[in-house]
Amino acid sequence: MGENPVLTTVFALLYYVAFAIFAGGIAYRIYEYARTPAPLKIPTTPAPTTRAGVVWRMFKEVLFFESLWKGNKWIWIFAQLFHASLWLILIRHARYFIDPVPTLVTLAQPFGKYAAITFVLGALGLLARRIFVPRVRYISAPSDYLMLLMFLGIGISGISMTFVSPVDVVGVKAFFLGLITFNWQPLPSSPNLLIHLGLVALWMIIFPFSKLLHAPGVFFSPTRNQVDNPREKRHVAAWALELERKESA
Amino acid sequence: MSELEKNAEAAEVAEVPEEALNEPLYFDMEPKDGASAHIRSFPAVEEFQEQLGYPGERPENWQEVALAKMDELRGKFRSFRLFLDICVKCGACTDKCHYYMGTSDPKNMPVGRQDLLRSVYRRYFTLPGKWFPSLVGARELTEEVLDEWYTYYFQCSECRRCSVFCPYGIDTAEITMAAREILDSVGYGMKYTNEIITKVFKVGNNLGLPKPALESTLEDLEEEIEEDTGVKVRLPLDEPADILLVTPSADFFAEPHIDGLIGYAKVFHAAGVKWTISSYASEAANFGMFIGSYENMRRIALRIRKAAIDLGVKRIIIGECGHAWRAAYSFLNTLAGPFDFLDPKYPVPQHICEFTWDLIQQGKLKFDKSQNDHLKLTFHDSCNVARASRMGDYPGGQFDIPRNIIKAVCNHYYEMPEGTTHEATLCCGGGGGLLTDDLMELRKKGGSPRMKALKQVRDEYGVNKMAAICAICKAQFTKIMPEHGFAVDDIMSVHQLVSNAIILPGSIQEKELMEEQGQAADAAE
Numbered sequence: 148m149g150e151n152p153v154l155t156t157v158f159a160l161l162y163y164v165a166f167a168i169f170a171g172g173i174a175y176r177i178y179e180y181a182r183t184p185a186p187l188k189i190p191t192t193p194a195p196t197t198r199a200g201v202v203w204r205m206f207k208e209v210l211f212f213e214s215l216w217k218g219n220k221w222i223w224i225f226a227q228l229f230h231a232s233l234w235l236i237l238i239r240h241a242r243y244f245i246d247p248v249p250t251l252v253t254l255a256q257p258f259g260k261y262a263a264i265t266f267v268l269g270a271l272g273l274l275a276r277r278i279f280v281p282r283v284r285y286i287s288a289p290s291d292y293l294m295l296l297m298f299l300g301i302g303i304s305g306i307s308m309t310f311v312s313p314v315d316v317v318g319v320k321a322f323f324l325g326l327i328t329f330n331w332q333p334l335p336s337s338p339n340l341l342i343h344l345g346l347v348a349l350w351m352i353i354f355p356f357s358k359l360l361h362a363p364g365v366f367f368s369p370t371r372n373q374v375d376n377p378r379e380k381r382h383v384a385a386w387a388l389e390l391e392r393k394e395s396a
Numbered sequence: 397m398s399e400l401e402k403n404a405e406a407a408e409v410a411e412v413p414e415e416a417l418n419e420p421l422y423f424d425m426e427p428k429d430g431a432s433a434h435i436r437s438f439p440a441v442e443e444f445q446e447q448l449g450y451p452g453e454r455p456e457n458w459q460e461v462a463l464a465k466m467d468e469l470r471g472k473f474r475s476f477r478l479f480l481d482i483c484v485k486c487g488a489c490t491d492k493c494h495y496y497m498g499t500s501d502p503k504n505m506p507v508g509r510q511d512l513l514r515s516v517y518r519r520y521f522t523l524p525g526k527w528f529p530s531l532v533g534a535r536e537l538t539e540e541v542l543d544e545w546y547t548y549y550f551q552c553s554e555c556r557r558c559s560v561f562c563p564y565g566i567d568t569a570e571i572t573m574a575a576r577e578i579l580d581s582v583g584y585g586m587k588y589t590n591e592i593i594t595k596v597f598k599v600g601n602n603l604g605l606p607k608p609a610l611e612s613t614l615e616d617l618e619e620e621i622e623e624d625t626g627v628k629v630r631l632p633l634d635e636p637a638d639i640l641l642v643t644p645s646a647d648f649f650a651e652p653h654i655d656g657l658i659g660y661a662k663v664f665h666a667a668g669v670k671w672t673i674s675s676y677a678s679e680a681a682n683f684g685m686f687i688g689s690y691e692n693m694r695r696i697a698l699r700i701r702k703a704a705i706d707l708g709v710k711r712i713i714i715g716e717c718g719h720a721w722r723a724a725y726s727f728l729n730t731l732a733g734p735f736d737f738l739d740p741k742y743p744v745p746q747h748i749c750e751f752t753w754d755l756i757q758q759g760k761l762k763f764d765k766s767q768n769d770h771l772k773l774t775f776h777d778s779c780n781v782a783r784a785s786r787m788g789d790y791p792g793g794q795f796d797i798p799r800n801i802i803k804a805v806c807n808h809y810y811e812m813p814e815g816t817t818h819e820a821t822l823c824c825g826g827g828g829g830l831l832t833d834d835l836m837e838l839r840k841k842g843g844s845p846r847m848k849a850l851k852q853v854r855d856e857y858g859v860n861k862m863a864a865i866c867a868i869c870k871a872q873f874t875k876i877m878p879e880h881g882f883a884v885d886d887i888m889s890v891h892q893l894v895s896n897a898i899i900l901p902g903s904i905q906e907k908e909l910m911e912e913q914g915q916a917a918d919a920a921e
């Protein structure tokens with residue numbers, strides 16, 4: 148496996164840019180969501196009447212997709228396959244950025260390896276629904292298919308590195324640690340690794356501009372994160388108070 | 397097209413074609429593009445637009461105005477901004493809307509409805525939509541798009557059923573409200589909703605009933621109750637009192653609403669409280685909510701505050717109405733609060749069902765349940781009560797309290813099938829400002845899933861009456877139930893059942909009951 152300085156430079160720069168857009172973009176979206184008021188109490192009821200209750204509701208939504216479970220069992224199964232695998236995979240990938248590797252990450256290794264397969268299965272299930280269920284096909288734009296294809300590409304290229312033609316993982320880790328410490332190390336140049344890393348960079352770049360915003364967004368959803376206590380506590384947005392003040396003046 | 401021509405055209409399509417009624421009740425899951433594109437409500441005329449603070453005609457630069465409004469709303473309402481951004485197009489909501497079930501038009505799938513606006517939002521407010529419009533399904537705001545908004549955003553009853561099943565709680569009602577506000581901002585409002593709001597401001601209620609008409613109605617009711625029971629039960633108007641009752645104005649004249657009002661009056665009488673109706677705020681409904689206008693909603697809500705202050709009451713109680721209960725329970729404190737001048741011992745506002753159920757629990761009301769023995773009942777959860785508010789002090793009280801009351805006054809009660817009640821309840825088909833004759837075809841189709849559920853319990857248990865606590869539901873059902881083999885009066889008010897069974901102290905019914913019990917006791921000896 149050869150090393151190519153141009154390639155290393157291109158990917159190093161790509162990852163700096165991708166990470167800046169990813170982190171900066173998400174931070175900016177969170178800032179936007181946090182800054183925009185929810186002027187009325189609109190939790191979908193029955194809703195918790197306490198903050199702690201809301202935390203529990205959100206926990207069930209984020210980890211177990213409670214509403215989706217009520218809504219559609221097939222989507223739920225594929226979505227859980229997809230997302231649960233995703234979390235395992237993300238944890239497993241931490242070993243490329245942290246040295247020494249934390250115990251939790253080491254523990255996730257054996258599962259993480261197979262998570263790539265369930266991840267791909269989940270994505271295929273979702274893609275099949277998009278293609279074969281007329282209602283879902285109707286609401287799908289090209290970007291919705293491409294998004295799934297991108298994840299499939301990431302998953303399949305990943306699987307190929309684990310199960311088909313292994314890459315120099317030590318070299319990959321050195322490359323990423325080098326990026327973090329601004330001490331660039333050569334990137335191994337196997338084609339499946341380059342496809343994998345290229346698609347992951349694309350994923351990071353489109354994240355803040357796409358429906359992937361559902362991940363940070365769900366925490367800001369007023370129908371899910373509001374406490375049901377409008378009679379006990381007056382809830383008024385700043386702009387609405389301004390309106391009142393102007394009127395009484 | 398002139399206003400007149402438009403109206404004439406809409407009037408034609410409002411006729412329900414014969415075959416539509418013979419179509420299968422439930423639905424064909426396959427989307428049929430454009431299946432309900434011809435169903436359009438009458439747009440508002442200039443006069444009503446202007447009275448609500450909107451332009452009477454479409455401005456020259458309407459695109460700019462509409463986009464500026466969209467930008468303003470996404471700054472003011474997090475729901476709007478967030479929901480437009482985060483939908484993953486998973487499809488969980490696609491089969492949840494009763495209008496989709498009834499029409500098969502994919503633009504009536506909740507996400508399909510959202511996309512009508514989301515596509516424009518993407519085109520003007522997101523990078524991918526500006527750079528690669530066809531990739532992400534973004535489109536320009538054209539006249540056709542605006543017409544499409546008008547059509548389909550007035551085919552949504554803002555019932556929130558979709559938000560129950562969406563993994564992020566995306567509530568299409570929020571998008572619909574914003575869309576209607578944008579339409580209003582370019583002079584493209586809806587006749588029914590906007591005319592009604594004008595009446596509320598001018599006369600005090602949606603029906604335009606002036607004070608003298610109210611007075612004579614209430615007097616008639618007092619006479620009627622006295623004839624029936626031998627007891628002088630008052631229905632006071634604009635009198636100093638402890639409790640202000642704000643109820644939907646349909647309660648003053650429509651059937652079965654009015655029987656509910658009689659029920660409230662009897663409960664107040666039995667409780668021995670001093671209560672009053674206000675002619676100034678003789679309407680609990682708040683159509684400002686339907687058109688997504690915070691300002692109009694607030695103006696309407698402030699009437700209740702003023703009436704409470706003027707009449708010097710200590711409590712506010714809301715009559716049987718779904719969206720009015722949402723506007724009161726969820727929004728009144730926000731829009732017209734704080735209510736620190738009222739008695740802090742009671743929640744502000746209270747639902748009439750909370751009031752009645754409290755009394756029942758305290759044993760203060762006496763019933764003869766056998767008065768309702770000829771009825772086999774089921775209960776229709778109204779959307780805004782079920783999914784947008786609460787009763788009592790725990791989540792889900794809005795389901796239990798009305799049922800508890802029904803069971804306290806009736807012997808035969810049955811639930812409709814799971815998935816059509818409680819938080820998953822099916823809309824009556826006429827909510828959200830769609831209760832107008834020009835949308836009759838849509839109302840019939842949208843109400844058909846509920847009718848199907850009702851037929852199931854009719855066939856299984858012999859259910860012959862459905863009770864509800866919403867003025868709109870009641871009015872809608874009186875229209876559509878006859879189409880499905882039910883009688884006009886098979887829809888009942890919950891407090892009508894209370895009224896049937898309640899034994900007022902000193903009434904004819906009390907005497908009869910004592911005699912019966914006396915005879916039964918004699919027979920036993």
Ligand code: HEM
Pocket residue numbers: 208209210212215222225226229230233273274291294295298359361362363365484485486563
């Ligand atoms: C708070 C964390 C998250 C939650 C609660 C969440 C939840 C969901 C749910 C409920 C769905 C709908 C079902 C489906 O279509 O799969 C979904 C879809 C999706 N999620 Fe997430 N997700 C989270 C994080 C992420 C992250 C971090 C990613 C990507 C890296 C992601 C990628 C996707 C994609 C691509 C879809 C669309 C699948 C399709 O096209 O059908 N999610 N998510």
Ligand code: SF4
Pocket residue numbers: 482483484485486487488489490506507561562563564565566
């Ligand atoms: S359920 Fe929610 S996320 Fe899924 S398509 Fe419908 S609105 Fe979008």
Ligand code: SF4
Pocket residue numbers: 492493494495504505506509551552553554555556557558559567568569572
């Ligand atoms: S709010 Fe109700 S009527 Fe509107 S889209 Fe959702 S389910 Fe349909």
